[in-house]
Amino acid sequence: MEARSLPLRDLRSLRTDPWWLEPLAIGGALIVFTLYVAWAVWQNDYYYAAPYLSPLYSPCLAASCLHPGAALTDGWRWSPALLVVWVPLGLRATCYYYRKAYYRAFFLAPAACAVPDAASVYSGEAQFPLVLQNIHRYFFYLSLPILGFLWWDALRAFFPAGFGVGVGALLLLVNAALLTLFAGSCNSCRHVVGGHLKSFHGAPIRHGLWRLSSRLNERHGLYAWVSLASVVLADLYIRLLASGILSDYRLF
Numbered sequence: 001m002e003a004r005s006l007p008l009r010d011l012r013s014l015r016t017d018p019w020w021l022e023p024l025a026i027g028g029a030l031i032v033f034t035l036y037v038a039w040a041v042w043q044n045d046y047y048y049a050a051p052y053l054s055p056l057y058s059p060c061l062a063a064s065c066l067h068p069g070a071a072l073t074d075g076w077r078w079s080p081a082l083l084v085v086w087v088p089l090g091l092r093a094t095c096y097y098y099r100k101a102y103y104r105a106f107f108l109a110p111a112a113c114a115v116p117d118a119a120s121v122y123s124g125e126a127q128f129p130l131v132l133q134n135i136h137r138y139f140f141y142l143s144l145p146i147l148g149f150l151w152w153d154a155l156r157a158f159f160p161a162g163f164g165v166g167v168g169a170l171l172l173l174v175n176a177a178l179l180t181l182f183a184g185s186c187n188s189c190r191h192v193v194g195g196h197l198k199s200f201h202g203a204p205i206r207h208g209l210w211r212l213s214s215r216l217n218e219r220h221g222l223y224a225w226v227s228l229a230s231v232v233l234a235d236l237y238i239r240l241l242a243s244g245i246l247s248d249y250r251l252f
Contacts, residue, residue: 019112027105033228037085040235044079049241049248051160052153052168055175056235057081059149087142092228094136096187097221140188147183150176165251168237175234178227185216185223 040047040056047054048066062080063071076083092098103109108118125133154176157169183189194210197203216223240246 015114019115023105023111026101030102030105033232036232040239041079041081041085046239046242047081049168049238051157052172052238052241054235054238055150055172055231056085058153059084059146084146087139087146091136091139091143094133094139095224097224099133137188137191140183140186143183147179150179166248168241168248171234171237175230178223178230181216182223182227184213185220187217189213190217
């Protein structure tokens with residue numbers, strides 16, 4: 001029977017290209033990232049190789065931190081990463097781009113353009129638990145101080161004992177820059193700099209920031225992935241240094 005003779009609701013898709021490759025690849029990448037972060041966080045070790053602190057553990061707020069940071073809590077017996085890592089993870093989990101990515105990869109809602117949803121009923125994000133996605137903007141606000149600490153960690157890495165440039169310092173600097181692009185291209189950032197205005201007339205600075213954020217937003221998906229990779233790469237490099245497997249190569 002020809003496909004076009006079937007009712008549309010009975011068709012999986014009219015597409016004949018391998019549309020399933022993209023959600024499969026995205027789902028696989030998200031699973032690998034999630035497993036790596038879970039493993040790295042629960043390790044509670046090898047996250048500091050002076051002067052480098054893993055971005056998964058920054059800022060290090062527990063008194064038991066290997067990194068001499070600002071100890072805001074005493075008696076914390078678990079990994080200090082658990083005190084902060086929930087903020088960037090929450091930001092990504094509720095991000096508009098990542099929602100599309102994992103909705104398609106894991107829930108097939110929809111798996112791809114012109115492919116029907118796996119579920120027969122669609123309620124959108126108006127009901128529990130998906131209505132909680134609306135707290136995305138608050139994760140954005142909370143992530144800004146953490147981004148500031150990451151910049152501080154990156155800049156301080158260039159001054160271990162006088163100015164110097166090591167591979168670890170460059171990785172931390174690139175990571176902070178990519179995370180800034182990810183945050184700056186976020187829709188919540190566009191709302192912060194350009195929202196609640198009826199007109200940009202008389203607000204040239206906010207208009208300029210909104211235009212910049214809007215231009216960055218065009219590549220938000222790209223920044224989402226490269227910043228994800230930079231976090232893993234920076235943590236892995238520092239972990240290898242701290243465990244003695246690698247030695248930091250210094251340019252000068």
